[in-house]
Amino acid sequence: MTRVYVSKDMAAVALGADAVAEALSAAGADVVRTGSRGLFRLEPLVEVETPEGRTGFGPVAAADAALVLDGSHPARLGDVSAMPFFARQQRFTFARCGVIDPLSLDDYEAHGGWRGLAAARGMAPQVAVDAVKASGLRGRGGAGFPTGIKWQTVHDAPGPIKYIVCNADEGDSGTFADRMLMEGDPFCLIEGMAIAGHAVGAERGYIYIRSEYPFAIRTMREAIARAASIVAPFVLEVRVGAGAYVCGEETSLLDSIEGKRGEVRAKPPLPAISGLFGRPTVINNVLSLAAVPFILSEGGEAYAAIGFGRSRGTMPVQLAGNVRNGGLFEVGFGITLGELVMDIGGGTDSGRPVKAVQVGGPLGAYFPPSMFDLPFDYEAFAAAGGLIGHAGITVFDDTVDMAHMARFAMEFCAHESCGKCTPCRIGSTRGVELIDRLIAGERRAPDAVERLPQMRNAAGGARPAGQEIELLRDLCDTMKFGSLCALGGFTPYPVLSALDHFPQDFGAAAPISSAAAE
Amino acid sequence: MSATRNDRSIAGDATHANDYAAAVARLVEDFGDEQSSLLPMLHALQEEFGYIDDLMVPTVASALNISRADVHGVVTFYHDFRRQPAGRHRVRLCRAESCQARGAAAIERIATERLGLRMGETSPNGRVTLDAVYCLGLCATGPNAMIDDVPVSRIDPATLDRLIEELTR
Numbered sequence: 001m002t003r004v005y006v007s008k009d010m011a012a013v014a015l016g017a018d019a020v021a022e023a024l025s026a027a028g029a030d031v032v033r034t035g036s037r038g039l040f041r042l043e044p045l046v047e048v049e050t051p052e053g054r055t056g057f058g059p060v061a062a063a064d065a066a067l068v069l070d071g072s073h074p075a076r077l078g079d080v081s082a083m084p085f086f087a088r089q090q091r092f093t094f095a096r097c098g099v100i101d102p103l104s105l106d107d108y109e110a111h112g113g114w115r116g117l118a119a120a121r122g123m124a125p126q127v128a129v130d131a132v133k134a135s136g137l138r139g140r141g142g143a144g145f146p147t148g149i150k151w152q153t154v155h156d157a158p159g160p161i162k163y164i165v166c167n168a169d170e171g172d173s174g175t176f177a178d179r180m181l182m183e184g185d186p187f188c189l190i191e192g193m194a195i196a197g198h199a200v201g202a203e204r205g206y207i208y209i210r211s212e213y214p215f216a217i218r219t220m221r222e223a224i225a226r227a228a229s230i231v232a233p234f235v236l237e238v239r240v241g242a243g244a245y246v247c248g249e250e251t252s253l254l255d256s257i258e259g260k261r262g263e264v265r266a267k268p269p270l271p272a273i274s275g276l277f278g279r280p281t282v283i284n285n286v287l288s289l290a291a292v293p294f295i296l297s298e299g300g301e302a303y304a305a306i307g308f309g310r311s312r313g314t315m316p317v318q319l320a321g322n323v324r325n326g327g328l329f330e331v332g333f334g335i336t337l338g339e340l341v342m343d344i345g346g347g348t349d350s351g352r353p354v355k356a357v358q359v360g361g362p363l364g365a366y367f368p369p370s371m372f373d374l375p376f377d378y379e380a381f382a383a384a385g386g387l388i389g390h391a392g393i394t395v396f397d398d399t400v401d402m403a404h405m406a407r408f409a410m411e412f413c414a415h416e417s418c419g420k421c422t423p424c425r426i427g428s429t430r431g432v433e434l435i436d437r438l439i440a441g442e443r444r445a446p447d448a449v450e451r452l453p454q455m456r457n458a459a460g461g462a463r464p465a466g467q468e469i470e471l472l473r474d475l476c477d478t479m480k481f482g483s484l485c486a487l488g489g490f491t492p493y494p495v496l497s498a499l500d501h502f503p504q505d506f507g508a509a510a511p512i513s514s515a516a517a518e
Numbered sequence: 519m520s521a522t523r524n525d526r527s528i529a530g531d532a533t534h535a536n537d538y539a540a541a542v543a544r545l546v547e548d549f550g551d552e553q554s555s556l557l558p559m560l561h562a563l564q565e566e567f568g569y570i571d572d573l574m575v576p577t578v579a580s581a582l583n584i585s586r587a588d589v590h591g592v593v594t595f596y597h598d599f600r601r602q603p604a605g606r607h608r609v610r611l612c613r614a615e616s617c618q619a620r621g622a623a624a625i626e627r628i629a630t631e632r633l634g635l636r637m638g639e640t641s642p643n644g645r646v647t648l649d650a651v652y653c654l655g656l657c658a659t660g661p662n663a664m665i666d667d668v669p670v671s672r673i674d675p676a677t678l679d680r681l682i683e684e685l686t687r
Contacts, residue, residue: 011656014671040658173614176655211561211598212654214667240561242596245652259556259582261595277554319658321619326658349620358615394616394657408615412652418595 001030002069003049007098009036009183010215011176016062017044023065035184037098038328039085047080056080085344090306091330092294092314093287094177097184103222105230108187114230116293120195128199129155132292134300136312141167141248141285142360142389142486144311144378147292150282153272154200157280164196164205165257165276165283168220169241169248171210172361174320174392177328178286181316182209182216185290186223192289194231195296196282203233206276208253210241245362245416249485250283252418263418264485285390287316308334311377319345321358321394331376338372341395352397356502358405360389362412363490365497366402385497387490402502407435409494413487423479424488431479431495434472438465438506465507469499531573538574541566542581553584556592560599569600605640605647607685609633610664613650616657625661625673626650632682646685 006012006021024046025031037045045058046068056077057068067073080086091097100107108114120128133148154162166189170178182189193205207224209217217240224236244262247253251265254276275281291313295303304312311333317340319326324346341347341357348354356366365386367374374384381388396405410431417424437444443462450458463471476492483489499506545562549555559578564570570593579586593599611626630636633648640647656662659671665681673681 014669173653174616179655243598259553321616396619
């Protein structure tokens with residue numbers, strides 16, 4: 001019986017992989033469901049096992065099962081891992097994703113699984129923390145805080161009860177790496193969390209997954225059950241979010257697990273000192289924790305050997321939106337934005353020119369192609385008025401209206417604000433109104449208060465566009481520095497970058513002054 | 519007070535309240551009676567009954583030894599929890615940036631026209647609820663949707679017609 005591999009990743013299923021798998025099964029093949037390789041243009045991708053290795057075909061329709069099995073299907077790809085998109089990658093974290101059966105403990109072990117955990121358990125906890133420090137790993141959720149230092153803080157915190165929390169509330173549009181890893185290699189995340197537990201002295205872990213990821217929830221739960229005896233005494237539990245974007249913020253995520261409204265907590269105290277249920281807590285992104293098994297099995301130096309400046313190791317970059325080769329591309333830091341979008345991404349899917357790319361999700365800046373020489377690096381992006389975030393890159397062609405996208409950023413912030421701090425809760429709504437007026441070219445008349453005789457300094461007439469822009473920049477400034485968390489604090493990034501780089505989309509309202517210089 | 523409650527008789531309310539109490543008692547067995555069980559419990563109740571009836575709130579509050587305000591606050595904070603029954607089928611269209619970059623706005627416009635519903639509305643015959651979702655994590659192959667529990671990518675007007683035809687038939 002011919003063995004074939006078909007992805008059961010949610011993206012592959014959304015493109016019809018289930019029907020393809022059924023058809024192959026009905027045609028007599030032994031179907032193994034894997035995660036996704038990560039190039040979605042090829043999905044549904046079928047790999048047929050041959051004496052020379054796996055031969056890929058994709059995309060495949062359910063009606064083509066026989067053609068795939070007799071090898072005559074026209075979309076023959078040969079060895080998928082040798083395709084340029086995959087050969088150029090450095091897959092440390094995603095080495096197994098798309099290759100193995102995600103829920104097979106045998107597969108996981110045969111592909112290097114549990115070696116990191118075994119190495120960690122052979123070390124004193126402090127030595128394991130030191131290995132993560134030596135790797136230079138920084139938080140992959142977006143903030144880029146050094147993971148080893150966070151672990152050290154929890155390691156040093158007194159108390160008998162500590163927690164490991166995995167932030168799998170991957171709500172940023174343009175990102176899907178957490179989802180792919182949880183669906184394609186769940187044991188890797190479990191191993192990373194068990195290592196963290198050993199390193200800091202925690203016996204209980206939570207994985208908080210957003211409810212929009214039903215496949216990941218199912219796979220993680222099953223994987224936890226299967227690996228329970230291996231990671232014991234460390235105990236893991238999946239918690240499911242409930243559609244609140246702000247719960248991706250670490251402190252509101254903790255409140256959500258505690259059964260409360262997902263409102264942001266003021267920091268300090270840091271979660272590392274007083275986190276879940278008031279206990280010292282390591283809270284890390286999926287990708288940070290999933291990078292740890294490699295670091296422990298291969299050594300922190302091997303991980304740190306790749307990278308750029310203070311950004312060490314690899315980043316699973318996600319190419320999304322209107323891009324030809326959309327998917328997951330894990331590579332060392334330092335690659336330029338242009339290489340990612342044009343060379344690897346292949347430009348837009350629509351074939352039109354790229355107008356803008358948004359890096360780092362709904363709170364990330366929009367960059368024009370003139371800035372494509374930016375190296376992928378936390379510091380370089382910060383200096384350019386943006387952020388790497390969770391490394392999602394959303395590509396837009398020249399039909400996009402950037403004033404509309406700036407408005408959407410404010411609207412999204414208003415929709416998702418937890419309401420705890422004023423700049424975010426109210427500023428976002430005022431921002432929508434301001435941008436609406438700019439788009440419509442309307443002039444706002446003075447309100448009742450401004451017309452009072454006491455308001456001698458209030459402008460008498462309608463505000464001209466220039467003043468409206470000034471007001472928008474001022475509002476962004478307040479949100480940026482006055483908000484409690486990144487939702488209100490980073491919403492100005494897409495708004496101001498759209499304004500700075502694409503002033504023509506805001507009509508006659510040219511930028512009054514640039515905030516990018518800050 | 520919600521419309522659904524006004525529609526019901528007092529006897530009907532009592533029956534429902536009994537069902538809810540039994541369900542909550544069962545869920546306390548599964549999840550425990552700590553406040554941290556609140557979200558898993560609400561998810562389970564919504565799974566079983568289709569929505570979070572206001573009548574559930576006092577039962578849940580007393581089972582977890584928290585105030586009704588705490589429960590109400592959580593139910594109304596999270597977008598997933600519905601306080602009204604949804605339609606038999608749920609169509610959720612992604613509205614986030616990556617889907618916008620691939621033409622989601624046009625798909626949303628067509629869907630609202632064909633279904634005669636605005637986003638967030640349920641059809642009068644209770645057949646379909648149309649909702650927005652902000653990212654399903656299928657960002658390279660949009661526009662995306664979840665039709666009940668099935669993800670669908672690369673939605674074009676023809677796919678949309680077929681999906682709507684299947685749901686409204």
